[in-house]
Amino acid sequence: MILSPAERAYLYESLVQKPAIRPGARSDHQFRPLEAKTGFLPNSNGSARIRLNDGSECIISVKSKVVVTRGESSLIEVDIDVPGFRDDSNFVSNLKFSLTNLLITKFPVEYLRLTSKYSFKLFIDCIVISHSSYPLSLISLTSYLALKTTRLPLLTSEVNDEEIEEQPTFSDDWDNAKYIHPTFQPPIFITLGVIGENLLFDPSIEEEQVLENGLILSFYKDKVITPIINMNLATNSNNSNFKGLNQKLIIQSINLCNKYCPAIIKALDTLIEQDDENDDTDNHIF
């Protein structure tokens, strides 16, 4: 996306004001409204979809497989598909690495243990159907919903199988399936734009073009955790405003995230509760 010099200048001037005047009049810490739906793919253990008003959309499916724990290097595998980008392109591999890395380091793997020999392995498949701004935050919010609503079949065989040669067996009643863990909260990524002294949550594609820097913070269990990444969020265009990052702004961004991200988690959880309540009554996902 290319902006004309006059557009860039106007947008930059508006965003460095205190408080920033964003094109959609959002406040610094306001996200774009999302539409979300969970648990609509009958063949997956968990699924979620998030759509933005501008048409950005991400669908995630979580599938599980019983594996021998010793034979697996990790119990989570993430795959991301973005139309218009090759699977081995930098863009997609960066997204994939960020998400995989965050989940592997922060996912409480003990919840996936079945027996002393066997575990569940989770396959998280993401399709970004359309995106305008940098999609990592969109993907991670969707993965939050998908993992949170993932249901795994109930184990009926013995947990302790060290002595016996036995494969795990499961209850064939799907109603007995259990969520990964009642208190389990997957980690999420939040994108922030840095411009002047301002930090803007969830920058839109136009805003990304004039940002001085971009920050990606990860948030888990009510606080900001590592990794904290800084990058040029404007993909496929040379952002001439891009420059170094003031250290103070990093501290500030952590404080802001600690302040506002619990609200995001709360909103996501509320949505899941609502989806649970009228599971059968409304089935439309569009």
Next chain:
Amino acid sequence: MEVAEVISITKPSSSRPFEDVDDDNDSDVEMNNTTNQSIVTPGELITDDPIWMKGHGTYFINDKTYSSVAGTVSRVNRLLSVIPIRGRYQPETGDHIVGRITEVGNKRWKVDIGAKQDAVLMLGSVNLPGGILRRKSETDELQMRNFLKEGDLLNAEVQTIFNNGIASLHTRSLKYGKLRNGIFLKVPSSLIIKSKNHAFDLTGNISCVLGVNGYIWLYKTNVNNPTSNNNNNNSNNSNNPSITRLEEESSWEIYSDKNDTTITNSIRSNITRYYNIIKALSYCELGITEQRISMGYEASLAYVNLGSLNDKDAMETICQDIINNEKMRGIN
């Protein structure tokens, strides 16, 4: 702290609460058979009577006419065509449009106008610095990037449509040219209702170029040169600029990339207000006109916090207000 201040996550709703109010207006098109007007989908058989002439949006196999798009069937005398509900902008001569330069070529610019093909803007169809009487020269060809370069936004008029469907534009009027002092937004072109004026001034010192192609430019009103043509005070000087004025204003300034230095924060927030109103109209799929934007402005004054206009509910309320307002005034 309220969750709603940070993020709003809602469930997808299956239906939009608004019906297109302009639906009834279609009846003023002359048709032989108005009762038969219906929605068709691609591949649907419209008629097996070979008497019909096939128009846009149809195809013809073995004397049978099928629809090639999703839309409404329109029959004018013997001509059968399907008007698509959505789709890319189809340029027509005389349309006032907003476009973005995508390519600088030999004596011409390519312009993205949201149509199937990029439009062309010939070097001979722009006002060159130095006035209308100047001929274009080789130096002009060499410095085309100094006038307009890739990414630049301009408003222009569609001059002709070539046989291959490519539109040719011109900016030979002072109301056309490079755009400055504001922001750009896009809506589906089907929502723009064609009218006499597509450039107008709005309350709050804001002007708007409502491109027929769905590209919209919102900017600070230029005090010296009001855009509004229907404004009686200055209708003469903006409709028929004298040659002297053209020469005065056709200096390099018309291709400047510099914004005004005096854009105040209140103007900036007014621009975002209009931005959100147009987004709301587009969300509710209401046709966009100058009048509706103005009514939306009045309705939006109820919202002190402009950020809340991003929410679905707020957008729907604003559109409902506009519809009620129109009903009260007896429009439609």
